[in-house]
Amino acid sequence: xxxxxxxxxxxxxxxxxxxxxxxxxxxxxxxxxxxxxxxxxxxxxxxxxxxxxxxxxxxxxxxxxxxxxxxxxxxxxxxxxxxxxxxxxxxxxxxxxxxxxxxxxxxxxxxxxxxxxxxxxxxxxxxxxxxxxxxxxx
Amino acid sequence: xxxxxxxxxxxxxxxxxxxxxxxxxxxxxxxxxxxxxxxxxxxxxxxxxxxxxxxxxxxxxxxxxxxxxxxxxxxxxxxxxxxxxxxxxxxxxxxxxxxxxxxxxxxxxxxxxxxxxxxxxxxxxxxxxxxxxxxxxxxxxxxxxxxxxxxxxxx
Numbered sequence: 001x002x003x004x005x006x007x008x009x010x011x012x013x014x015x016x017x018x019x020x021x022x023x024x025x026x027x028x029x030x031x032x033x034x035x036x037x038x039x040x041x042x043x044x045x046x047x048x049x050x051x052x053x054x055x056x057x058x059x060x061x062x063x064x065x066x067x068x069x070x071x072x073x074x075x076x077x078x079x080x081x082x083x084x085x086x087x088x089x090x091x092x093x094x095x096x097x098x099x100x101x102x103x104x105x106x107x108x109x110x111x112x113x114x115x116x117x118x119x120x121x122x123x124x125x126x127x128x129x130x131x132x133x134x135x136x137x138x
Numbered sequence: 139x140x141x142x143x144x145x146x147x148x149x150x151x152x153x154x155x156x157x158x159x160x161x162x163x164x165x166x167x168x169x170x171x172x173x174x175x176x177x178x179x180x181x182x183x184x185x186x187x188x189x190x191x192x193x194x195x196x197x198x199x200x201x202x203x204x205x206x207x208x209x210x211x212x213x214x215x216x217x218x219x220x221x222x223x224x225x226x227x228x229x230x231x232x233x234x235x236x237x238x239x240x241x242x243x244x245x246x247x248x249x250x251x252x253x254x255x256x257x258x259x260x261x262x263x264x265x266x267x268x269x270x271x272x273x274x275x276x277x278x279x280x281x282x283x284x285x286x287x288x289x290x291x292x293x
Contacts, residue, residue, distance in 0.1 A: 018178070028198075031177070032198060034205070035208075036208075036223055038224075048287075049257070058198060058204070062178065066194070069192070069193070073184060075188070076188075082229045085227060
């Protein structure tokens, strides 16, 4: 578990890489009973101007937390996270999720840490950005 | 959307529909969470020992309800024909850890705006899903913003 004194502003956490595998994504669609054809019908996605099936934000953005969770090793530490979807994430894309510590401060008895989050595809294009607020023990 | 269709009527319709949906009960099932971990290459050891569910699962838990809301709003009388739906941004607030329990979910419209961009007219729809435990304490909430691309009406 990460302690407050060991948190370093500017530190970039080890990234997490995940391939949006079509078989696995099909299983996910089944799990959430996906109905938006943009997420399972390539033909439909192309009629909207996309090059392939677009991966749903609820699936792809969960991974933004992975570098933080792997680092902090306490799933209850995360208080808030925000994400902004810049460009579509397509099926079979490989995403690398990054996190960087930007701020640390104490408020109302809590040790708070702010982080910037972002995801890059295989072409090194940033497709999602975000931020998170964590609370860590002393 | 035509200029004659005031957005406020549509917003009112959507708000009423969400009110009618009321509180939805959902149980976090271990089998679903295990499937989620498997799909997302997530080792569940750090969660298993604490009896809690990964925060990564939060939006997945709410996804079927978000879908249900979408189907409802698409059926509104004053909803223009929608060409496509794009999830543009989200904010998630965690107040307590999720466990394998039954939760109460309530939805609420935050805003509905009409805009015009490079790809034509679209609606910006923002709604909130709030998750409460059986003691009515808020466990977390999820605020989603979607762009609804409006299909051009043929004249």
